[in-house]
Amino acid sequence: MDLLAPFSRKIIAPLWATWERSLYLRHYNCMLRTQFDSPKQIKVKQETLLKSIITHAYRTTQFWKERLETAGIHPDEVNQLADLSRLPLLTKNDLRAHGERMVSSAYNKAELHLKRTSGSTGVPVQVYVDDDAGQFKRGATLRADEWSGWRLGDRKAIIWGNPAGELRMHTWRGRLRNRLLERTVFLDCLDADETSFENFAILLRKLQPKLLFGHAHSLYLFARYLQSHGPEDIRPRGIISAAMVLHDWERQTIEDVFQCPVTNRYGCEEVSLIACECERHNGLHINSDGIAVEILRPDGTAANPGEPGMIIVTDLVNHAMPIIRYKIGDMGSLADHTCPCGRGLPLLNDIQGRVADYIVTPDGKYVSGISLTDHFNTKIPGVVQMQIIQEEIDRFVFRIVKDTEFGPASQKKIHGLVSEHFGEGVRYECEFVNRIPQEASGKYRFCISKVDKVFEHVQ
Numbered sequence: 311m312d313l314l315a316p317f318s319r320k321i322i323a324p325l326w327a328t329w330e331r332s333l334y335l336r337h338y339n340c341m342l343r344t345q346f347d348s349p350k351q352i353k354v355k356q357e358t359l360l361k362s363i364i365t366h367a368y369r370t371t372q373f374w375k376e377r378l379e380t381a382g383i384h385p386d387e388v389n390q391l392a393d394l395s396r397l398p399l400l401t402k403n404d405l406r407a408h409g410e411r412m413v414s415s416a417y418n419k420a421e422l423h424l425k426r427t428s429g430s431t432g433v434p435v436q437v438y439v440d441d442d443a444g445q446f447k448r449g450a451t452l453r454a455d456e457w458s459g460w461r462l463g464d465r466k467a468i469i470w471g472n473p474a475g476e477l478r479m480h481t482w483r484g485r486l487r488n489r490l491l492e493r494t495v496f497l498d499c500l501d502a503d504e505t506s507f508e509n510f511a512i513l514l515r516k517l518q519p520k521l522l523f524g525h526a527h528s529l530y531l532f533a534r535y536l537q538s539h540g541p542e543d544i545r546p547r548g549i550i551s552a553a554m555v556l557h558d559w560e561r562q563t564i565e566d567v568f569q570c571p572v573t574n575r576y577g578c579e580e581v582s583l584i585a586c587e588c589e590r591h592n593g594l595h596i597n598s599d600g601i602a603v604e605i606l607r608p609d610g611t612a613a614n615p616g617e618p619g620m621i622i623v624t625d626l627v628n629h630a631m632p633i634i635r636y637k638i639g640d641m642g643s644l645a646d647h648t649c650p651c652g653r654g655l656p657l658l659n660d661i662q663g664r665v666a667d668y669i670v671t672p673d674g675k676y677v678s679g680i681s682l683t684d685h686f687n688t689k690i691p692g693v694v695q696m697q698i699i700q701e702e703i704d705r706f707v708f709r710i711v712k713d714t715e716f717g718p719a720s721q722k723k724i725h726g727l728v729s730e731h732f733g734e735g736v737r738y739e740c741e742f743v744n745r746i747p748q749e750a751s752g753k754y755r756f757c758i759s760k761v762d763k764v765f766e767h768v769q
């Protein structure tokens with residue numbers, strides 16, 4: 311029995327928060343109640359926050375003053391979420407080119423938190439976050455993490471890129487905090503091999519952490535290792551997959567191995583948590599306390615529920631550097647159902663990956679890279695893993711990790727699938743590799759399109 315868990319939750323966490331002068335637990339406790347507000351109440355609160363952030367952005371940043379004036383909009387005219395559609399979209403290039411002019415004059419930049427993205431889409435960006443917003447986001451993330459079944463104070467196991475750095479394990483304060491509060495053991499997925507998987511498995515068997523957290527594919531690879539090598543009795547109460555699209559085949563394997571449902575969580579460095587599944591796993595509840603989400607068609611109009619489109623987010627709490635109508639570069643759709651859990655927070659159906667991961671066929675069709683790789687993986691005999699790269703509109707490279715079942719029938723199947731999905735006359739080549747390489751952040755991408763797309767040009 312883990313006697314430290316309730317002590318950590320009830321005593322250490324509040325004391326540490328007091329010492330840090332952090333209000334995240336207060337926000338968390340408040341959000342435990344407000345998550346059951348009606349959708350109408352939630353919308354009213356969002357509109358109050360929206361009005362406040364637009365007015366603040368206009369008054370205290372050069373960038374937003376000019377943007378709104380150029381668009382012919384005064385903050386007094388923005389009263390409802392629907393009014394957002396009158397504002398221009400904010401791109402990663404805007405953040406990169408004008409980031410400094412987006413920082414509010416109401417803050418001293420030296421006191422702000424700086425968030426940097428890894429730039430895996432080719433455009434690294436940085437965002438300043440004020441402390442109040444940071445604590446609010448921390449409370450919201452804690453609430454969502456607990457939907458997995460894990461509770462604050464319980465042990466965690468993390469598979470991530472450079473987790474020791476994130477936990478500040480190089481400082482005495484970081485180590486103490488981890489021992490008493492974070493209670494995290496980790497595996498660096500940038501440095502994972504059979505030996506590190508084996509050592510990690512032995513450690514998890516002994517500690518039996520209540521939460522397993524990581525990139526979808528890293529969790530999957532670890533589950534596959536356990537399938538063939540054991541042990542079979544690592545039993546977390548919750549598993550959170552974050553920072554990457556979770557494929558159905560990955561979810562299935564992870565759930566089979568750990569006998570525990572996977573909670574899919576979606577967010578980004580620029581605005582933190584965007585949406586997360588609850589214990590019903592019926593779509594991802596949007597973190598509407600601090601975020602407004604729109605789903606747009608290529609022409610910029612709002613998509614209907616169930617219709618995939620570009621995900622656009624507005625950060626309703628970060629006053630240090632207002633992020634309004636930000637085009638993250640991912641595709642997803644709003645759900646047209648409610649969740650039986652009773653939470654009023656609206657739902658996203660699923661996240662379909664980056665716009666850059668969509669294939670555009672020679673006849674102009676858009677095909678989700680996620681569903682495509684799922685389809686190819688399951689249909690071709692002998693394919694353990696596959697990465698699809700669209701080099702040109704009519705030329706593909708398939709990187710394949712194969713096993714002994716791969717043979718002429720597999721080649722024939724690939725040919726058939728290419729004709730069926732991309733059209734006759736499309737060229738392709740197969741490259742056989744031992745493993746699909748990771749990106750610098752530790753994430754994997756299974757479908758990469760290097761072809762320009764109309765979605766990427768909407769402004």
Ligand SMILES: [Zn+2]
Pocket residue numbers: 588589590591592595649650651652653
């Ligand atoms: Zn729910």
